[in-house]
Amino acid sequence: MRIMFVGDSMTIGSAGDLTWRYRMWQHLNATYGGPYKIVGPRRELYDPAADAPVSYAYGAPDFPERARAHLAGWGEGWQHMAPLVEDAVRASRADTLLVSLGLIDLGFYTNAEQTAGNVRRFVAGARAAQPHVRIVLLPVIRNVRARNDPSFAAECERFNDLLGKTVADLGTPGSPLLLASGPEDWDMDRDTYDGTHPNAAGEHRLAAAFANALHQAWGVGGPYVPAAG
Numbered sequence: 001m002r003i004m005f006v007g008d009s010m011t012i013g014s015a016g017d018l019t020w021r022y023r024m025w026q027h028l029n030a031t032y033g034g035p036y037k038i039v040g041p042r043r044e045l046y047d048p049a050a051d052a053p054v055s056y057a058y059g060a061p062d063f064p065e066r067a068r069a070h071l072a073g074w075g076e077g078w079q080h081m082a083p084l085v086e087d088a089v090r091a092s093r094a095d096t097l098l099v100s101l102g103l104i105d106l107g108f109y110t111n112a113e114q115t116a117g118n119v120r121r122f123v124a125g126a127r128a129a130q131p132h133v134r135i136v137l138l139p140v141i142r143n144v145r146a147r148n149d150p151s152f153a154a155e156c157e158r159f160n161d162l163l164g165k166t167v168a169d170l171g172t173p174g175s176p177l178l179l180a181s182g183p184e185d186w187d188m189d190r191d192t193y194d195g196t197h198p199n200a201a202g203e204h205r206l207a208a209a210f211a212n213a214l215h216q217a218w219g220v221g222g223p224y225v226p227a228a229g
Helices: 020-031 085-092 103-109 112-129 144-148 150-170 200-218
Strands: 002-007 045-047 052-055 096-100 134-138 177-179
Touching: 002 020, 002 085, 020 200, 085 112, 103 112, 103 150, 112 134, 112 150, 134 200, 144 150, 150 177, 177 200
Parallel strands: 002 096, 096 134, 134 177
Antiparallel strands: 045 052
């Protein structure tokens, strides 16, 4: 299994973070019995001081360089990743994508329908490189803007509805698409440090959403249990 994490600022993380990618790595080490590799073209974290993805200062010294691979970017969404995913999948030979995107698109770039169109382009690109790729997609998670802006909250809900329809339309037995449930009991006041980006509790909940989807749908690993530390 060759896993690639795809996401925005919640996935890349910033300097000093552990990231939910680290939590997922811990989980797979503890529960997945087969060989696997985390792959992708990037390794960096976002550095707020430089306003660029140039940091390697992960908060966990035991997180090996080989497991830090990803295709994620601060301020990047479906419209940014759709043109990149074909080359990234081909170069890394990824066969399983864990994708958390959409909030930044709806906030700054595209409406719900346009964002759903970029999801379709993303899936087509991934399949062009790996026809049997399987993809787990996370719905957009409400953030502080959605709490304070009803029209933005409605757009997020609209996109999540369209995402579900897209998964149903495009999934095939040879290249399955899986819509994960949103993180259980997500509370932006408890699970983020700024209303959007996950703190340690939020990292665990994000990892659990993907881990439980993989286990329940495809028998990968086991139910998520937070590792110590």
